[in-house]
Amino acid sequence: MATSQRSSSTGIKVVIVGAGFAGLTAAIECHRKGHEVLVLESFPELKILGDIISFAPNSGRIFQRWEGVDAKLDPIIHKSDGLRIKTWKGEDLTKQTWGEEGKKYGKAYNGHRGEIHEIVYYHALEIGIDIRLGHKVDDYFETESEAGVIANGERFTCDAVLAADGVRSKGRTIVLGYEDKPKSSGYAIYRTWFDSAALADDPDTAWMVTNGDRHCCWIGPDIHFIAASVKNGKDFSWVCTHKDEADVEEGWQETGPLSDAMKVLEGWDPVVQKILKATPDPLIDWKLVYRDPLPTWISPKRRIALIGDAAHPFLPTSIQGASQAMEDGATMAVCLSKSGKAHVQEGVAAFEALRYERVRAAQKTGEDTRNMWHKADFDDVKKNPDSMKLKREDWLLNFDAEEYAEKNYAATVALLKDPVAVRQLNVPSRTEVLASTEVAASA
Ligand SMILES: Cc1cc2nc3c(=O)[nH]c(=O)nc-3n(C[C@H](O)[C@H](O)[C@H](O)COP(=O)(O)OP(=O)(O)OC[C@H]3O[C@@H](n4cnc5c(N)ncnc54)[C@H](O)[C@@H]3O)c2cc1C
Structure with a gap:
């Protein structure tokens, strides 16, 4: 249910660096909670960038709280009844249906x-959030009593800074003094998005793009290829995760020739070959890199926090990167409203404590899914095709970040202050608090 109504002013000033999904969600949620928000984004103008992105029900419920946003998103999102899973030769293995999941989780x-981002961006502007484009943040500062950033030579002071500056976060290096070197994961992804007209004309591919949306995954030895149509079949997107030892460059705008993907997918299902033929050249070629988990997401004086990809990048097979970025924003907004202006540092520390273990567990699902698909023994798989279905688990999807933070803030702060005493009082440990499904069940 949309509840965009704003709480009364807390007097807390928050500067947010980056207007991706982490930054915009933090901004909208902080605004809802009555904090004063300023967003600084380095892009000089809004551009519709990227291709397919997924928001699971755990973040879908955040969109639904924002007046009018669900109605704008609904016409542009993928709507199929399920994910067909096939071998790379095109044999049907199983189908994971979404109907029951939608009823259970939302x-x-x-x-x-880019299209989803545009809707969220304009929603933030409509509710009165101050977003300044063309503001690249070059430096951060903090004292015991305030924090801030420097952008375009101007100094912006506030109570708390949220560095939502993405996977190549400068905030991470400046704030934590932590050079976070990416390591090759040995995999890369080809990605693309295009008009489906050519696919509709071919009888072998028409089923993917006519009479509604379709979602299909082909699994082969150490490779998977997932295709989806969107907007009643009008648009089409595919991604292919494959082995790649070439280098560790990453970026959403790095391109690669279609012929490379054709080589990787040689001998695959003729439907896949036809999809490749209809695909415009070049593709986005996104190297998947590993980053070790950061030891902390918050600055020494606890007035600056990393959120979203800046704090915790995700493998795409987790299907959770954007959702966890949104959960960060919703959680931080609650923590600051609970802490109040006089105890912002407590709120920032509680944010990290509330989020850290859940995010680690969600990150881990990305590796599990990739290994499940890429290392599949097809003799075993054919005996138990359902083993190839995505794991859709309660703890991850049946979760409401706002409610969870509301309910667990006080226990978390007590734990941070005096873990031994809290233990004696029989208050659950941080791990137990985070693993609790009490909130999820009531969501
Ligand atoms: C151009 C682009 C295209 C993408 N395409 C896809 C896609 O197709 N599919 C997918 O699953 N994910 C995509 N992503 C990543 C996805 O949006 C994130 O993984 C996820 O939503 C988490 O978002 P985030 O806000 O933490 O990071 P991001 O979405 O990366 O946002 C970070 C923001 O911070 C800004 N920024 C960086 N440094 C500074 C600075 N010094 N000062 C001010 N602002 C700064 C960046 O310009 C960016 O807008 C894309 C990201 C970008 C930036």
Whole structure:
């Protein structure tokens, strides 16, 4: 249910660096909670960038709280009844249906990253959030009583800074003094998004793009290829995760020739070959890198926090990177309203404590899914095709970040202050608090 109504002013000033999904969610949620928000984004103008992105029900419920946003997102999101899973030769293995999941957990939003981002961006502007484009943050500072950033030579002071500056976060290096070197994961992804007209004309591919949306995954030896149509079949997107030892460059705008993907997918299902033929050249070629988990996401004086990809990048097979970025924003907004202006540092520390273990567990699902698909023994798989279904678990999807933070803030702060005493009082440990499904069940 949309509840965009704003709480009374807390007097807390928050500067947010970056207007991706982490930054915009933090901004909208902080605004809802009555904090004063300023967003600084380095892009000089809004551009519709990217291709397919997924928001699972755990973040879908955040969109639904924002007046009018679900109605704008609904016409542009993928709507199929399920994910067909096939071998690379095209044999049907199983179908994972979404109907029951939707009833159990709520709505997921999968669509074009740039189009969804545009809707959220304009929603933030409509509710009165101050977003300044063309403001690249070059430096951060903090004292016991305030924090801030420097952008375009101007100094912006506030109570708390949220560095939502993405996977190549400068905030991470400046704030934590931590050079976070990416390591090759040995995999890369080809990605693309295009008009489906050519696929509709071919009888072998028409089923993917006519009479509604379709979602299909082909699994082969150490490779998977997932295709989806969107907007009643009008748009089409595919991604292919494959082995790649070439280098560790990463970026959403790095391109690679279609012929490379054709080589990787040689001998695959003729439907896949036809999809490749209809695909415009070049593709986005995104190297998947590993980053070790950061030891902390918050600054020494606890007035600056990393959120979203800046704090915790995700493998795409987790299907959770954007959702966890949104959960960060919703959690931080609650923590600051609970802490109040006089105890912002307590709120920032509680944010990290509330989020850290859940995020680690969600990150881990990305590796598990990739290994499940890429290392599959097809003799075993054919005996138990359902083993290839995505694991859709309660603890991850049946979760409401706002409610969870509301309910667990006080226990978390007590734990941070005096873990021994809290233990004696029989208050659950941080791990137990985070693993609790009490909130999830009531969501
Ligand atoms: C251009 C682009 C295209 C993408 N396409 C896809 C896609 O197709 N599919 C997918 O699943 N994910 C995509 N992503 C990543 C996805 O949006 C994130 O993984 C996820 O949503 C978490 O978002 P985030 O806000 O933490 O990071 P991001 O979405 O990366 O946002 C970070 C923001 O911070 C800004 N920024 C960086 N440094 C500074 C600075 N010094 N000062 C001010 N602002 C700064 C960046 O310009 C960016 O807008 C894309 C990201 C970008 C930036």
